[in-house]
Amino acid sequence: MFRSILPSIPVLALALVGRAGAQSVAVAVSPWPLEVVRVEPAINAVGVSRTTPISITFNQPVALGQFVSPAVQILGRWSAMHGGTWTVAGDTVTFTSSAAFSAGETVTINLARHLAGTSGGTLRKGFAWSFWVEARASSMRYTAIQTLIPGDTPYGGYGGDIDGDGDLDLCIPNENTSDVSVFLNDGTGTFGSVSSYGVGFHCSPSEAADFDLDGNLDLVVANILDHDVSILFGNGDGTFRTQVRYAVGQQPRGLALLDVDGDGDTDIVTANRSSSNLSLLLNDGTGQFAPAISIPGGVQGETGVAACDMNNDGIFDLVVIGISNDKLAVRLGDGEGGFVAHSSMIIGASPWMVVCGDVDGDGWNDVGVAQSGSSSVGVVLNAGDGTLASHASYVTGSFPIAIDFGDLSGDGHLDLTASCFSGGVFNVYLNTGNGTFGAGFTLPAIQAGSCTVLHDIDGDLDLDITAIDEIADVVTIYRQDG
Numbered sequence: 254m255f256r257s258i259l260p261s262i263p264v265l266a267l268a269l270v271g272r273a274g275a276q277s278v279a280v281a282v283s284p285w286p287l288e289v290v291r292v293e294p295a296i297n298a299v300g301v302s303r304t305t306p307i308s309i310t311f312n313q314p315v316a317l318g319q320f321v322s323p324a325v326q327i328l329g330r331w332s333a334m335h336g337g338t339w340t341v342a343g344d345t346v347t348f349t350s351s352a353a354f355s356a357g358e359t360v361t362i363n364l365a366r367h368l369a370g371t372s373g374g375t376l377r378k379g380f381a382w383s384f385w386v387e388a389r390a391s392s393m394r395y396t397a398i399q400t401l402i403p404g405d406t407p408y409g410g411y412g413g414d415i416d417g418d419g420d421l422d423l424c425i426p427n428e429n430t431s432d433v434s435v436f437l438n439d440g441t442g443t444f445g446s447v448s449s450y451g452v453g454f455h456c457s458p459s460e461a462a463d464f465d466l467d468g469n470l471d472l473v474v475a476n477i478l479d480h481d482v483s484i485l486f487g488n489g490d491g492t493f494r495t496q497v498r499y500a501v502g503q504q505p506r507g508l509a510l511l512d513v514d515g516d517g518d519t520d521i522v523t524a525n526r527s528s529s530n531l532s533l534l535l536n537d538g539t540g541q542f543a544p545a546i547s548i549p550g551g552v553q554g555e556t557g558v559a560a561c562d563m564n565n566d567g568i569f570d571l572v573v574i575g576i577s578n579d580k581l582a583v584r585l586g587d588g589e590g591g592f593v594a595h596s597s598m599i600i601g602a603s604p605w606m607v608v609c610g611d612v613d614g615d616g617w618n619d620v621g622v623a624q625s626g627s628s629s630v631g632v633v634l635n636a637g638d639g640t641l642a643s644h645a646s647y648v649t650g651s652f653p654i655a656i657d658f659g660d661l662s663g664d665g666h667l668d669l670t671a672s673c674f675s676g677g678v679f680n681v682y683l684n685t686g687n688g689t690f691g692a693g694f695t696l697p698a699i700q701a702g703s704c705t706v707l708h709d710i711d712g713d714l715d716l717d718i719t720a721i722d723e724i725a726d727v728v729t730i731y732r733q734d735g
Contacts, residue, residue: 284374288312289364289567290344296565297611297618298384300665303353303714307362310345313370317341320348323466323517323538326363329386331355331413331421331708333470334463355414355421356709357388357659357716359610365517366588378588379515380567385610390663391715391735393683395696401444401728403427403434408723409457412706415470416491421708423719425728426456426474433459433474437491442711442732450493453479458508462519465540475505475523482508482523486540499534501545503527507607511560511569514590524555524573531555531573535590550575551582551594561609561618563595564639570595572620574604581607581622581631583639596640600633602626606704610658610667613688621669623656630656630671630680634688647690650676650702659707661716661733668693670718672702679705679720699725 291310294301307327319325320339327335327348332355340347354360366379404427411424420438427434431454436444453476464471469489475482481500485493502525509522513533521534521542529552532545550558552575563570563583571584571592581600584592601624609618617635624631629646630653636642650673661668666684673680679702681693699722706719711732718731 285313285370285372286374287315287368287370287376289376289380292362292382294384295616296382296384296562297616299611299614299660299667300387301384303356303386304350306347306349308345308347309364311370312344313372314344315341315346315368315370317346319368320346324365324368326463326517327360328363328462329354329358329360331358333414333417334468352419354386356386356714357707358386359383360386363512363517366515367517376515378568379512379517381512381569382562382567385660385667387665388660388663388709388716389714389735391733393662393694394734395718395731396734397729398732399443399730401436401447401730403447403726403728404430404432404449405726406430406723407434407721407726407728408703409459410704410706410719410721410728411459411461411472412708412710412719413461413470415461415487417489420712421710422491423706423728424459424461424472425721426452426459428455428457428477428723431456433472433485435491435493438710440712442717442730444730448492450485450496452476452483452485452496453481453498455479456483458506460508460510462510464519464536466518466538471540473508473510473521475501475508477504477506480504482521482534484540499542499545501525501532501534502530502547505532507555507557509558509560509571513569513586515588522558522560522571524550524558526554526556526576529554529577531558531571533590548592551584551597552580553577556605557607559607559609563618563635565617570639572607572609574607574622576603576605579604581620581633581641583641585639598633598641598644600624600631600644601629601646604631605654606656608656608658612658612667612684614666614686619688621656621658623653623671625652625654628652628676630669630682632669632688632690645689647682649673649680650678650695652676653680655704657705657707659716661707663715670705670707672704672720674701674703676702678702679718696720696731698722699727701725
C-alpha cells in the first residue's frame with residue numbers, strides 16, 4: 254500500500270505572555286511533506302494501452318516545471334526513455350508520451366525525492382512504480398526467420414531500442430570472447446551485421462538504462478570471472494563508447510537496476526555467487542559510481558536478483574535467490590539506500606534466475622524462478638504485502654537456467670518461458686488467468702536452451718522470441734505469425 258498520505262504537520266507555537274495574559278502568538282509551520290495519493294496506470298497493471306496517459310495525484314499541488322529529468326524519468330524496458338507533455342489539474346499531473354510504448358514491455362516511472370509541493374515539503378524517499386504494456390492477441394505460432402552469429406558462448410541479452418529509431422535491437426554478451434555483440438534492427442524485424450564491444454571475461458547478465466542522464470541508453474554487463482561490471486555508455490546511434498569497469502563481489506551472476514536512494518538516477522545491484530552477497534553501486538548522477546557496498550542477500554550463494562515493488566509502497570525492493578541453500582528471499586527497500594529482510598522460503602533445487610510480475614491479476618508482484626536442479630520453474634504468489642505465499646512448480650526440460658515473463662498470447666495475462674540448457678529446448682507455459690500455468694509449447698534449440706528475450710521485433714504488436722544458444726553460438730529469431 255502507499256505510504257501514509259496524511260502526515261502530521263509539525264507546528265511550533267510560542268506564546269508571549271505578559272501580566273495581563275497572552276498578548277500574541279507566533280506560529281511557525283514546517284513544510285507539509287509531499288505524498289503520492291494515486292497513480293494511473295495502477296501499480297503492476299498488466300495489459301495497459303501503448304498510448305495510455307500516465308497520471309500522478311499528490312496530496313497537494315505541485316509546480317509543473319519540476320517534471321523534467323532527473324526529477325522524473327519514464328523508461329520503457331525496450332522503448333527506452335520517453336519524452337512528452339506534462340499537464341496539471343489541481344493536485345494531479347498527467348504525462349502524455351510523444352511515442353507509443355513497445356508492445357508487451359514493462360514501463361517504470363521514477364520520481365525523485367527532491368520533488369516538492371507548494372507547501373515546500375518534498376517527496377522525501379522518492380516514488381517508483383511499473384506496469385506492463387498490452388500485446389496484441391495473436392496466433393502463438395512461431396517461425397524461425399533469422400539466425401544471428403554473435404561471439405563465443407552467448408548468454409544473456411538486452412532487446413531494446415539503442416539507436417532511437419523506434420525498432421528493437423539486440424545486445425548479446427559473449428562469455429568466452431569477452432565482448433557484446435550488437436545487432437541493429439532494420440525496421441522489419443531483420444537484423445544487420447554485427448558490431449562488437451569489449452567487456453570483461455565470462456560476461457553474462459546485462460541490462461540497460463540511462464546512467465548518465467544524457468538521453469541515451471547505456472548498457473551494464475556483469476563479468477562473472479573478473480568479479481566486476483562493465484558499463485558501455487551509449488551514443489544514441491546504436492554505438493557505444495569504451496567500457497568503464499567497477500569491482501563488485503566474487504562471481505556476479507545476477508544484475509538488477511533501480512533507484513535505491515530516491516535521488517533520481519539509476520543504481521546497480523549484483524548478486525555474487527562465490528562471495529555470497531549483494532553489491533550495491535551508487536550512481537552519483539553523472540553515470541559514475543562509488544565503490545561497491547556489500548549488502549546481505551538473505552540467502553547462500555546469491556545467484557539471481559530482481560528489482561520490483563513487492564509491497565506496493567512506491568519503493569523498489571530486491572528479490573534474491575541462493576543456489577547453495579535453494580532459498581528465495583524478499584528484501585524491502587527503505588528508499589534511503591538500505592534493505593531489510595521481509596520474507597523467505599525454500600523453493601526448487603539450485604535456483605538460477607529470478608523474475609517478477611503480477612501473474613494472478615491481484616495487483617501485487619509475484620515471483621518466477623528457474624529451478625535448474627529440479628528441471629522445473631517455480632511460481633511464487635505474493636500474499637498481498639510482499640510476503641511469499643504459495644509455491645507451484647512446473648516441469649521443464651533438463652537444467653533450466655533462465656525464466657522470463659511476458660504476455661505471449663496477448664490475453665492480458667503474463668505467460669512464461671523456460672530456457673533449458675541440457676534439454677536443448679525453450680519451454681513456453683501459458684497463464685490460465687489466475688496465476689497457474691497450463692500446457693503451452695516447445696521451441697527447439699540447436700544444442701542448448703540458454704535464455705530468451707520477449708519483445709516485438711517486427712512492430713506488429715505481438716511478442717516475438719529471441720532465443721539464445723550458448724553451445725551452438727547462435728541467436729535464433731522466432732517471429733510470432735499473427
